[in-house]
Amino acid sequence: MTPKPHTSISAAPVFDIHTHTQFAYCAQDVTAEAVIAKSREKNLAGVAITEHSPQLYCLRDDFWCAKHLFDQKLWRSPLHSRMPEFRREIFPLRSEFVSIGFEVEVDSCGDLVILDEDRADAEFLIGAVHWVNCDTTGLTPAAETLAFMKTCEQLLAGGVDILAHPWRYFGRAKLPVPKELYTELADMLAATGTAAEINYHTNAPDPEFFAMCIDRGVKIAIGSDSHNMSEAGEFGGHLETLALAADGKDISPLIFTPPQKLL
Ligand SMILES: [Zn+2]
Numbered sequence: 115m116t117p118k119p120h121t122s123i124s125a126a127p128v129f130d131i132h133t134h135t136q137f138a139y140c141a142q143d144v145t146a147e148a149v150i151a152k153s154r155e156k157n158l159a160g161v162a163i164t165e166h167s168p169q170l171y172c173l174r175d176d177f178w179c180a181k182h183l184f185d186q187k188l189w190r191s192p193l194h195s196r197m198p199e200f201r202r203e204i205f206p207l208r209s210e211f212v213s214i215g216f217e218v219e220v221d222s223c224g225d226l227v228i229l230d231e232d233r234a235d236a237e238f239l240i241g242a243v244h245w246v247n248c249d250t251t252g253l254t255p256a257a258e259t260l261a262f263m264k265t266c267e268q269l270l271a272g273g274v275d276i277l278a279h280p281w282r283y284f285g286r287a288k289l290p291v292p293k294e295l296y297t298e299l300a301d302m303l304a305a306t307g308t309a310a311e312i313n314y315h316t317n318a319p320d321p322e323f324f325a326m327c328i329d330r331g332v333k334i335a336i337g338s339d340s341h342n343m344s345e346a347g348e349f350g351g352h353l354e355t356l357a358l359a360a361d362g363k364d365i366s367p368l369i370f371t372p373p374q375k376l377l
């Protein structure tokens with residue numbers, strides 16, 4: 115495919131649907147306030163703060179070992195939760211320009227790692243496969259790929275609004291991306307009304323996959339996934355991928371923006 119630099123979306127302001135804060139264990143130099151300020155400076159249409167809910171519920175070491183995916187009390191218990199503090203500091207930043215959602219995972223019981231009361235107070239949820247939700251010890255690459263698809267299916271069944279960084283799992287697991295499954299995942303997104311996220315944080319989104327999503331009427335979400343201030347408000351790569359995937363079509367109705375249901 116040849117780039118179509120004049121795809122109409124490239125002229126429209128971007129809504130950044132995915133950013134992190136000083137509460138993230140993986141934050142580099144981001145703070146919610148600085149991300150919002152830079153997003154305003156860059157004339158974005160808006161920005162969403164979407165902290166990792168499991169990181170807010172769990173201790174750092176438990177999170178990084180993915181223990182919360184196999185032991186519900188680690189995230190359901192208030193014992194180590196930083197959520198009250200997060201809500202106190204971050205929720206007041208909500209405005210016409212700032213939405214608040216969460217980046218969630220799905221645990222081995224098939225439950226989204228978010229408490230009902232926090233879900234009720236979020237505008238939307240981004241579902242991410244940071245780990246597959248079963249033990250991968252001894253799995254062949256083919257079995258691990260199946261586990262990835264099953265984890266995606268469970269995230270979508272849980273009702274997330276957006277699938278975060280589709281296929282990034284494979285780069286991190288040092289496995290080849292199973293391109294033969296692009297249609298299957300695009301079909302799953304279409305069937306559940308879930309958006310696909312173009313995300314460049316340690317990730318290289320493939321325009322071919324997003325073209326398949328567009329063909330099926332799947333919404334496209336644009337996220338900086340800012341962990342570092344250098345990522346906030348920067349969408350050159352995103353717009354290039356979008357233009358390649360749109361291949362000259364006007365896809366502005368397919369761009370995901372948060373519902374801001376709680377303002
Ligand atoms: Zn993520």
Ligand SMILES: [Zn+2]
Pocket residue numbers: 132134217339
């Ligand atoms: Zn993220």
